């Protein structure tokens with residue numbers, strides 16, 4: 080089979096490379112010619128562990144190629160994946176689907192023979208049905224089916240998530256399209272991955288329900304963490320104690336500064352909008368969105384309080400800027416709320432992030448960007464650990480102590496243990512753990 084992957088953003092590039100690794104011939108298409116030229120030189124526009132090797136290997140094997148020529152790619156394809164961006168529309172939480180429908184029109188003009196059109200981007204319920212209508216309207220004679228196949232991969236472990244998914248959800252309503260999708264995912268039969276076939280609407284909603292549920296789970300443990308601090312309990316033990324109940328599950332119960340990234344913030348807002356539009360509001364998720372937004376701002380207040388309440392003229396070292404480790408993605412990262420609030424309170428921010436500084440420099444002006452964690456802490460009053468990169472897990476505490484004006488670390492990711500930090504002579508604060516355990 081041959082695939083055309085429209086859009087070489089995060090999802091498109093990872094999915095295209097992974098399908099080619101499964102042995103399928105994949106042509107990745109993007110309108111941005113500079114991006115395609117870079118890909119021809121094997122320059123990967125995003126940071127994702129393992130992706131450069133995967134792309135190089137499959138390009139070499141002749142299974143993966145890149146082009147700006149959508150027509151040619153689609154004409155020869157058995158399946159065309161739409162993996163273009165669906166940013167949040169200005170002035171509301173709705174997803175902007177103009178790129179999806181524009182792609183659908185272009186695809187319609189180019190298809191030859193039976194073609195399966197698959198929406199891979201996260202799209203609101205009803206989008207697949209609308210894509211179907213757009214294609215039919217553009218090319219009444221076309222022989223096609225529209226399928227929804229949402230992507231559940233996480234940045235930083237995207238390849239592993241694609242290759243070994245917990246499940247594959249496919250909204251496909253004809254035998255022909257189901258068979259084509261089975262063929263594309265046949266590599267997963269060996270590892271007995273559950274493949275679920277549903278209607279278009281069910282598949283589209285499943286993606287949003289999954290992401291909003293996970294966002295809710297994180298937000299729940301974040302609030303429990305705040306409560307733990309008030310009553311002297313330890314959130315990690317609470318998380319373990321509830322997580323061992325199979326009905327709850329252990330994952331996504333790690334407290335922190337609030338969720339960020341390209342999916343949870345956008346998808347929670349989009350589902351809230353959809354639900355309001357159809358008169359079935361999701362009040363739980365509305366609250367989750369609200370709590371998470373406030374939480375990010377509260378983190379800055381916590382750091383300021385930790386630094387003595389008045390940070391005018393003080394210097395704060397910020398370790399980690401991306402929304403999570405192993406990515407260069409800064410989208411909706413808690414640091415985007417935290418750093419400007421510290422600056423507004425009069426502090427100088429010295430920061431280091433292993434992959435995010437290029438993007439951070441654009442989004443966070445006025446920060447002193449440093450070459451490593453130690454340089455960031457050199458002469459700072461206190462340090463704040465904001466993203467749990469491995470580089471920050473094993474800091475030389477004696478060295479840190481010598482560099483900071485006061486040995487004081489506020490750890491928003493609970494990387495260190497309060498006991499170890501006390502033993503090392505630090506004033507230390509983390510999320511949801513008592514300073515002195517009982």
Ligand code: UDX
Nearest residue numbers: 230231232233234331332333335338339340342402403
């Ligand atoms: C997420 C979903 O996991 C993925 O299935 C979907 O397709 C896209 O969105 P991603 O945004 O890459 O993936 O990152 P993820 O690892 O899920 O983390 C999201 C945010 O939640 C991060 O800000 C992370 O720091 C935070 N998080 C995650 C927590 O605060 N606590 C946790 O226990 C887990």
